[in-house]
Amino acid sequence: MDDLFRRYHRELQHIAYRRFGDPELAADLAQDTFVRYLGLARRQPADTIENPRFFLIRVMRNLIIDFGRHRLRRGVPASLDDVQDELLDDKPGPAELLILREQLSMLHEALGELPENCRRALLLNRIDGLGHAAIAERLGVSSSMVSKYIMRALHHCACRLGLLDD
Secondary structure (H helix, E strand, C coil): CHHHHHHHHHHHHHHHHHHHCCHHHHHHHHHHHHHHHHHHHHHCCHHHCCCHHHHHHHHHHHHHHHHHHHHHHHCCCCCHHHHHHHHCCCCCCHHHHHHHHHHHHHHHHHHHHCCHHHHHHHHHHHCCCCCHHHHHHHHCCCHHHHHHHHHHHHHHHHHHCCCCCC
8 A cells, every 4th residue: 555655646636636726635635545445455355456546546536526516515615704794684673673763753854844845855856866957947946946955954854863963
């Protein structure tokens, strides 16, 4: 066995390295090849293997196939840090839902406190996606007045939600 190891270990390791490009994996597979060969030699006489080099290469190729199948079944290894975002549920929890509901209620109240044109200008812009010119036409005011309405509404809502100081 020692003689076979010295003659063929490097060649077997090179075969595995060419397949996977990982020197540590190649060394492990070469060693496993000899372990399997030794297990077979213990069960039957060693002289029944006519060409040990061919036999070792065949065992190595079988190990490579087995490892490739195992890798496919297992998938790509990834650390928890790499997949953390995929594991997290992006739905808000109960505490966050309560906070969001309170903020929505405060926003609704803040919108109710605004003058009609300010509220309509903000909603037409943010909800309906209309530009200043279209809003100005609907409200019968200038585009510059629409800008002032929207800025006033945003400032008021942000202050009521505690995002800005009054």
